[in-house]
Amino acid sequence: MAATRLLEWLFAFYFLTHIPITLCVDLQGLLPGLYPEVLTQWFKWYTASAKDSLMANPPAWFRSFVYCEAFFQFPFFFVATYAFFKGSCKWIRTPAIIYSTHVVTSLVPILAHVLFADFSKSKHPSPKLLQERLYLSAIYLPYLLIPLLLLCTMLLSPQYNQIEKKKKK
Secondary structure (H helix, E strand, O other), X not given: OHHHHHHHHHHHHHHHHHHHHHHHOXXXXXXXOOOOHHHXXXXXXXXXXXXXXXXXXXXXXXXXXXXXXXXHHHHHHXXXXXXXXXXXXXXXXXXXXXXXXXXXHHHHHHHHXXXXXXXXXXXXXXXXXXXXXXXXXXXXXXXXXXXXXXXXXXXXXXXHHOOOOOOOO
């Protein structure tokens, strides 16, 4: 029970921090020119320093994931933050399974692109290129691992697997 509560706090923190990340970073690829100069400059610095070409110049397939984040995931961040801070909200199980499954299946092609795109042009990528790819993967990896942990928790935790008995009046 204490381990589940610790996980709930982790999930609450994840969703709470994901709100400003989505608003200030992720949506800049969809809404250029809408942000204050300080956020635009930070975004340019991030994409250049992390060599994040997906964010700097998002291809259509990546933009589709960002649209899903904006319209489906973003509203869920508020609901999930509330549910996991409150704790023991069994009703969050199904939405959390849907969310985590979607995110995990979205992150697999993103990480595959980050790790393996354009390697076919060079049979032996430079150590610097490998280091850049691993660095960028490390930035994206928590957005795969935490939803995967969320999915496993919702599927395997006895606290979220129990069927609530309806009270008789």
